[in-house]
Amino acid sequence: MEQFNDEQLMQKVKNGDLDSLAPLFEKYHVRLYNFFLRLTQNKDISRDLTQNVFRRIISYRKSYDNKWKFKSWMYQIARNVHLKHYQENKFLRSDFHETDKLEVDSKSALEEMDMESKKSTLYEALNQLSPEQRELLELSRFQGLKYQEISEITGSSVTAIKVKVHRAMHKLRELYFELA
Numbered sequence: 001m002e003q004f005n006d007e008q009l010m011q012k013v014k015n016g017d018l019d020s021l022a023p024l025f026e027k028y029h030v031r032l033y034n035f036f037l038r039l040t041q042n043k044d045i046s047r048d049l050t051q052n053v054f055r056r057i058i059s060y061r062k063s064y065d066n067k068w069k070f071k072s073w074m075y076q077i078a079r080n081v082h083l084k085h086y087q088e089n090k091f092l093r094s095d096f097h098e099t100d101k102l103e104v105d106s107k108s109a110l111e112e113m114d115m116e117s118k119k120s121t122l123y124e125a126l127n128q129l130s131p132e133q134r135e136l137l138e139l140s141r142f143q144g145l146k147y148q149e150i151s152e153i154t155g156s157s158v159t160a161i162k163v164k165v166h167r168a169m170h171k172l173r174e175l176y177f178e179l180a
Helices: 006-014 018-040 043-059 070-088 109-128 131-142 147-154 158-179
Strands: none
Touching (some): 018 043, 131 158
8 A cells, every 4th residue: 555645645635635634634633632622621622623623624725735744734724723713712711620541550649649739730830821832832842843843833933933932931930830
């Protein structure tokens, strides 16, 4: 079976072969869901936004340009989907609490409680950052995108992205230690 890279698959989608979107969906839907989950803190909304991204990929397939990496183009769409959702629902808050996978290990109950407390403090600090700062940290730290890719997605220079991520990390650190 012939293997295609993301850009080749998207080119096939652009040319009308919508079945070629399936491998891209399989590869990226969990990443997008996690991206939205950390930004919205709502599982249902994250699921909907992930579906909206793939709907838009189909709708805007003719605008895809091979000079863009598919992943960068997809995250640009995801950003726009999130921004639209945020603008329409500015005042919605979630009672989201991350549920951890059950792990069988030898951690004591005290270690578990300490870890949960630290994680809770981190999420609380993240929620106090601006939406732009949360998004940059999500893209760079949680999604593992390179500064160049984030630059393509946001339209800011690589240098500006580095500075913004550095400032967001500094602010997160400050907030975390104020809350801890």
